[in-house]
Amino acid sequence: MNSKKWFSALSLSILAVTGAEAQQFPSYTTDVVTDAIEMPWGMAWLPDGDMLVTDRNGELYRVSDGEVSEPLAGVPEVHVNGQGGLLDIEAHPDYASNGWLYLTFSDPEGNGEGSNTSVMRAKLNGNRLTDQEVIYRAMENSNRGQHYGGRMVFDADGYLYFSIGDRGDHFTNVQNLSRDGGKIYRIMDDGSVPEDNPFVHIPDAIPAVWSYGHRNPQGIAINPETGEVWNSEHGPRGGDEINIARAANNYGWPYVGYGINYNGEPLAEDSHGAGMEQPIWYWNPSIAIAGIEFVDSDHYPELSNNLLVGALAGTRLVLLEVWEDRVIRSTDILTGIGRVREVEQGPDGYIYLAIEGGGIHRLLPAE
Template sequence: MKKKTWFGTAALTLGSCALLFSVSSNTLAQNLPEFTLETINSEISMPWGMVWLPEGDMLVTDRNGEIFRVSNGQIGDPLGGVPEVHTNGQGGLLDIVLHPDYAANGWIYLSYASEEGEGEGSNTAIIRARLDGNSLTDHETLYKGAENSMRGQHYGGRMIFDNEGYLYFSIGDRGDHFTNVQDLSRDGGKIYRLNADGSVPADNPFVNQDGARAAIWSYGHRNPQGIDINPVTGQVWASEHGPRGGDEINIAEAGKNYGWPYVGYGINYNGEPLAEATQGEGMEQPIWYWNPSIAVAGIAFVTSDRYPALQNHLLVGALRATKLELLEIHDDRVLRRTDLLTDIGRVRAVRQGPDGYVYLGIEGEGIKRLVPSN
């Protein structure tokens, strides 16, 4: 395990400097065990999402359009009945989650790039289906982003159920941030909340606003690539993939505006300024950001007894930085960041399994398990 002593520009800019140094005499980072990665399966080339069936088998989505069932580390033929996926740049077959009462109703939820609907190209769709043998059946479309676009970036697609049974999911700005993100009548650059059957909760923040998409929960996001529920507060936490700098962690709250593209901490990929400012009236600040960017992706809170030192803290996967980071959390604050493992490949997905271990989906490497080495 490689550790760094740099706390990041975000800690200083967001006013955490005093807090960081006040806890330095008794830090989690100084007492962490070493970790290693154990390979579970290396045959799945582009793992994007993973979930566990009650009998212990794992279902893993490959962005190229297939779902594999992993049993004791082995995979067989991909599942049948997978919807037609538009593999387009960052788009393809994305996340997978189970209904909280899966054992009773059998519903599996998928997000993917779909060509259904208006316009050429695709946009993010959310469906549910049931598993019959080795095939998906009983397909129901719950939500489909509009309009379609030929742009190959920023599909979002992360999903999570909260403790009350609501389904949250993200759709990125689809590469058209000045058109989509701040407009509540358009999809893109948003986090959404639905009931498990696809209906819109009556208390969603924009449900009674004329012209607004009733499913929207929060807006002003660029490309939320990770989402999880804080086990202490029950709040929705999301990682947001920024441009060249400005990756963020946000607490997604009802009706809040997180500023993109007018507020942000990154610059354009060509080096020119992008966001107009780092703060704006009526726009929320991230609770953490990275500059330079690590290309933040999947996140997961740790609750397992297998990692006593990590409990209730947040693990963050990084694509460009090819590492797994730990963010130490207290209430709604990030105290500090630490590299747990570096140079491990592009970490797309981070999930805690029912066996208490944390699993990583790494592009080109497959599925790996995080194991304390002492």
């Protein structure tokens, strides 16, 4: 059975088991929180409700009641290079007590010319970042502008997961556990490595690696029902994927995939491979999948525990209906809204969208 028929059969079997029918969702719209940030990439919130927003061009802003501050000082030097720049931002789950913020960025420090993805933690004092400490720096640097990854999420146990893409050198980096790139990582909040990480005792393997065989993970979120790490990743021409990133799993890139090379020639050897995981959902053609977020909010009871997906080239917000560890249906919630780089649920329960060239928007029912 080919893969498209397999996914269709899977959906039908799940619907039969659950008795579910196609749900009719309300219409949605957005209001503009601010349009003053050119290339928003990541969002995080402070205890007072203010929002911190990274701009990929290398600036960090504080947004309070729609008003945008001047760029904050103390931001690390970034190598604005293709897809690189100042990337994600996360507040520590216990931020109110310890004040730690986490940023990912294309770091020009390290071995070789160019840059690679780093994770930094810092504290915000007034309008300046202080106490900066790089807790993970990927090696080796590269002048290539592709696939820095850079998404982060904390789980309920306080572990920090983050992604680094293949850096445009997939045959060298991705399947090699001793090289950074094409992987999802798990570390402690201070950068140390948990003793139960899957490759800690593998000779020459990078101990922070959690899973591998990823191309360019651009979204990462924790499923509130299962506690598992879900990620989205770009395929080439076709084959954008949703995966559940489980410990030690190999997701196949570049040997397994559903897309072709940008020159129109085959790239992955096949859509399946021994010992390589299948995506739980994929798009062909690609929508240039980006940030993802599970919804857990009284503002959107109809979306509860389902996954929202932002699309860049697809300029849309997509809802994936989730049942346990499966996706059973895809529905476009908004279309033609611009390149949706990130999707986050704020502490007020509203969903916020970071849109390239469009600033920060808030999702609302149309009525």
